[in-house]
Amino acid sequence: xxxxxxxxxxxxxxxxxxxxxxxxxxxxxxxxxxxxxxxxxxxxxxxxxxxxxxxxxxxxxxxxxxxxxxxxxxxxxxxxxxxxxxxxxxxxxxxxxxxxxxxxxxxxxxxxxxxxxxxxxxxxxxxxxxxxxxxxxxxxxxxxxxxxxxxxxxxxxxxxxxxxxxxxxxxxxxxxxxxxxxxxxxxxxxxxxxxxxxxxxxxxxxxxxxxxxxxxxxxxxxxxxxxxxxxxxxxxxxxxxxxxxxxxxxxxxxxxxxxxxxxxxxxxxxxxxxxxxxxxxxxxxxxxxxxxxxxxxxxxxxxxxxxxxxxxxxxxxxxxxxxxxxxxxxxxxxxxxxxx
Numbered sequence: 001x002x003x004x005x006x007x008x009x010x011x012x013x014x015x016x017x018x019x020x021x022x023x024x025x026x027x028x029x030x031x032x033x034x035x036x037x038x039x040x041x042x043x044x045x046x047x048x049x050x051x052x053x054x055x056x057x058x059x060x061x062x063x064x065x066x067x068x069x070x071x072x073x074x075x076x077x078x079x080x081x082x083x084x085x086x087x088x089x090x091x092x093x094x095x096x097x098x099x100x101x102x103x104x105x106x107x108x109x110x111x112x113x114x115x116x117x118x119x120x121x122x123x124x125x126x127x128x129x130x131x132x133x134x135x136x137x138x139x140x141x142x143x144x145x146x147x148x149x150x151x152x153x154x155x156x157x158x159x160x161x162x163x164x165x166x167x168x169x170x171x172x173x174x175x176x177x178x179x180x181x182x183x184x185x186x187x188x189x190x191x192x193x194x195x196x197x198x199x200x201x202x203x204x205x206x207x208x209x210x211x212x213x214x215x216x217x218x219x220x221x222x223x224x225x226x227x228x229x230x231x232x233x234x235x236x237x238x239x240x241x242x243x244x245x246x247x248x249x250x251x252x253x254x255x256x257x258x259x260x261x262x263x264x265x266x267x268x269x270x271x272x273x274x275x276x277x278x279x280x281x282x283x284x285x286x287x288x289x290x291x292x293x294x295x296x297x298x299x300x301x302x303x304x305x306x307x308x309x310x311x312x313x314x315x316x317x318x319x320x321x322x323x324x325x326x327x328x329x330x331x332x333x334x335x336x337x338x339x340x
Contacts, residue, residue, distance in 0.1 A: 006304050007041040008069055015288050016261055016297040020046035023254050024071060026139050030080050031148040033058055033095070036067060039171065040144060042262040042301065044069040050137045054079035054089065054125050055098070076136060080147075081127035082155035089125045093118045099150035100127070101180030111209040111233075117179070130160035141166035143255050148173040148236075154184020157192045164196040168241050168252060169259045171204065175234040189237065198239035201265060206235035219319065220326040238263070243272050253278055264305065266298040 011017045024046045029036050032051035040047045049070045053059045059077045067073045081087055081100055091098045097116030108117030128136060145167050147153050153172045157164065164170075170193065174186040184192075190200065208216050208230025215221035216230035240260065246252045253272050260269035273279060273290035283289050 006308055007038055009045045010042045010300055010304060011261070011297055012045050014296050014300065015286050015293045016258065017043070017046070018286060019254060019282075019293070020258050023251060023258065024048060025143040025255055025258060026050070026137075026141065027070075027144045027146070028052070028133070028137070028142045029146045030133070031146075031150075032062065032075060035062060035065075036070070036073065037146055037171075039146065040259070040262045041069065043258060044071070046071055046258075048139075049073045050139070051075040052078045052080055052133060054127070055095075058095075076133070078133060078136065079125050079127040080130060080133055080149060080156055081152060082129065082159040084127050084129045084132055086124055087127050089123050090119050091121045091123060092116055093120050097150060099152065099180055101151045101183055104179055104181065107177060107179055111211055111231075113209060130156050130163045134163060143168045144171075144259050145169070146171045151175065151180035151183035154189050154192065155182075157189065157196070158184075161196065164193075164198075168256045169263075170198065170239045171236050172239070173234060174237045176232055179234070186237070193239050197242050197245040199242050200237060201240045201268070202238040204236040204238055207233050209233045215323075219323045221323075222326060226326065240265075240268065248277060250278060250281060261294070261297050261301070264301055266294050266301070270294045 011020065020043045025040065025043065025048070027036070027040055027047050027049045029049065029051045032053045033055075036049050036051060040049075047070050049067075049072070051062065051074070053062060053075055054077065056077065059075060062075050079087065079089065079100065087100050089098060089100060090102055092103065092115070094115040097103065103117040103119065105114065105117045108114040134140075134142065142163065147156065147170070149156070150173075153174070157172075172189060172193075174189045175183060176186055178185065210216055210228050210230045212223040212225070212228075215223070216228070220227045241256060243253060243256060246256070253275070257269040257272040260266070260272070270290060273282065273294065279290045282293060286293070
């Protein structure tokens with residue numbers, strides 16, 4: 001079974017699923033290489049997913065294999081930038097590093113990761129602003145925004161305060177070191193999103209780099225030095241809007257709680273749903289109070305999370321066993337020869 005299928009529509013037959021069908025979500029995935037991420041799959045049946053992919057070949061590949069798990073899913077051949085218009089796209093040797101910003105090759109050399117920074121070619125592409133993307137998609141607002149555009153995220157956030165004001169949750173890549181020219185780093189992204197009413201919920205998938213090779217703690221390699229902790233380079237930052245900035249907007253509060261549930265943050269979802277006005281609405285409309293709705297969904301989600309963690313532990317033994325020889329039998333370095 002594909003590792004993401006464990007989450008497919010698991011809330012469909014729950015009260016949370018009924019709420020989601022009555023309050024469907026808009027999900028924007030900006031930088032959709034390899035397809036939509038799995039974040040909202042628990043509620044995919046009630047999620048309208050819109051992906052933005054600027055590379056024609058990847059765009060065609062994605063369209064050739066439609067993802068039928070969502071209420072609707074479509075891709076737009078658009079790049080997103082702060083001010084829109086024609087931009088130069090720096091296409092790296094490894095396509096994962098492709099960006100609208102000029103790469104910092106010195107950082108790549110520092111960590112022997114030049115494949116993400118060496119420019120294979122540049123192409124001119126049309127881009128739209130985040131507001132333009134909302135208009136092109138024909139929606140009123142974004143409920144959940146995932147954005148990973150290799151360093152240009154901060155500029156997009158800065159340029160779109162009106163869009164951010166209606167957005168409920170954001171997952172953005174953020175870097176600790178400048179991988180691109182003019183790139184906003186973690187502290188700048190955090191500041192602009194905090195000023196826009198968001199609170200940091202989690203740091204997801206932090207990535208560490210080593211100077212030699214890709215083997216980081218706790219593994220030992222055959223490189224020199226054999227072992228080293230890596231430096232934190234980037235990660236995905238997950239932000240939820242502060243519920244107090246929404247007031248009594250029941251639609252937005254319910255959607256925020258649904259997003260929190262889909263991502264597994266049930267404490268946060270409960271804090272939203274147990275507000276007296278929301279809890280009264282849930283009891284009157286769905287014949288169930290907030291606590292029951294959360295407990296039901298949390299139980300289903302928790303069993304899946306446990307199963308996923310179990311298999312992760314089992315499959316995680318493989319690299320440990322492969323690494324055992326390096327860990328147990330790597331010899332000490334030879335004694336340096338003294339100068340004459």
